[in-house]
Amino acid sequence: MPIVYATLVFFSFFTSALSAATGMGGGVLLFTVMTLYFPINVIIPIHGVIQFFNNFLTVSFLKSYLKKSLMLPFLIGSLPGIIAGFFVVNQLIKTQAPQMIILGLILYSLFRPKKLPDLELQHKNFFWVGLITGFLGIIAGAIDPVLAPFFVRKDLSKEEVIANKAAMQAIVHFAKIPVFLSLGFDYVPYLTFCLITNVACFFGTRFGIYLLHKMSESIFMKVFKFALAATGVRMLYKLFH
Numbered sequence: 676m677p678i679v680y681a682t683l684v685f686f687s688f689f690t691s692a693l694s695a696a697t698g699m700g701g702g703v704l705l706f707t708v709m710t711l712y713f714p715i716n717v718i719i720p721i722h723g724v725i726q727f728f729n730n731f732l733t734v735s736f737l738k739s740y741l742k743k744s745l746m747l748p749f750l751i752g753s754l755p756g757i758i759a760g761f762f763v764v765n766q767l768i769k770t771q772a773p774q775m776i777i778l779g780l781i782l783y784s785l786f787r788p789k790k791l792p793d794l795e796l797q798h799k800n801f802f803w804v805g806l807i808t809g810f811l812g813i814i815a816g817a818i819d820p821v822l823a824p825f826f827v828r829k830d831l832s833k834e835e836v837i838a839n840k841a842a843m844q845a846i847v848h849f850a851k852i853p854v855f856l857s858l859g860f861d862y863v864p865y866l867t868f869c870l871i872t873n874v875a876c877f878f879g880t881r882f883g884i885y886l887l888h889k890m891s892e893s894i895f896m897k898v899f900k901f902a903l904a905a906t907g908v909r910m911l912y913k914l915f916h
Contacts, residue, residue: 679712680871687872688879691729694819695736695883696890698826698837699902702726702819702844703909721865723851728873730845732880737838742831744798745839750846752802756809757850764814764858795828805843812847813854819844823903833895837887 686708694701705725709718734741796804804825812818822843826836856862862869890898 680868683708683712683868684871684875687725687729687875688882691732691876691879692883692886693902694729694841695733695837695880696886697883697895697898697902698840699819699823699899699906701729703906707909716860717865720851720855720860720862721869723848723855724862724865724869725872725876727845727848727852728869729876729880730841730848732877733841733884734838734845736880736884737834737841740832740834740838741842742798742835742839745801746842748799748802749805749808749843752805753809753843753846753850754805756806756811757813757847757854758809760810760813761854761857764854795830796825801825808843808847809850812844813851818847820903820906823899823906827896827900827903833887833890833892836895836899 683705686705690701690705692701693699693704702722706718706722709722713721804822808818808821811821815821822840826840831839852862887895
């Protein structure tokens, strides 16, 4: 068990830094590593706790970059999405349907034919992003890939991308706690694990924010798209193997 804890603490630090610096990949990578040690019905609830704290930290460091025009529609839309996810989570949690939807969003944003519309939605239309993310976040675990395609856009600075995406993720990850409590999940045996990994998340997030400020806007978007593509490849591999 100490080796398991040490491994997951290291990845909590690394993935937190990755998420804070690039906005992509951290949650998915940590989720993947956790599959080596926990069953899926345990991973989604405790991964949600870790990712809530991780994203909350990111928002606290970048709160001046939050945009009400994005966050309010997202919040309103996420509520019915979360409620819908609650009613079907037990039926879909072990299926590939959520991953197929997320993969489709990734591929569309990266390889969209020029004649088709992009995913650079008007801010008010983030209501629909909230609806989708709220629903898929409950049943699919990591939600980085759900949100990321909607942040491949030119009207936000790199700090605004990271801050608003992290705030949206924090909302959905926080919602998982009462959802899984109501479904009978017992968090108590995992509290020590969550506490230790959250300490690592704190230092990882601080380091990632430092790297974020050092990057240029052009480099950031290239890294963001690369991380999104890498996530898509990883999901494609897992779906067919």
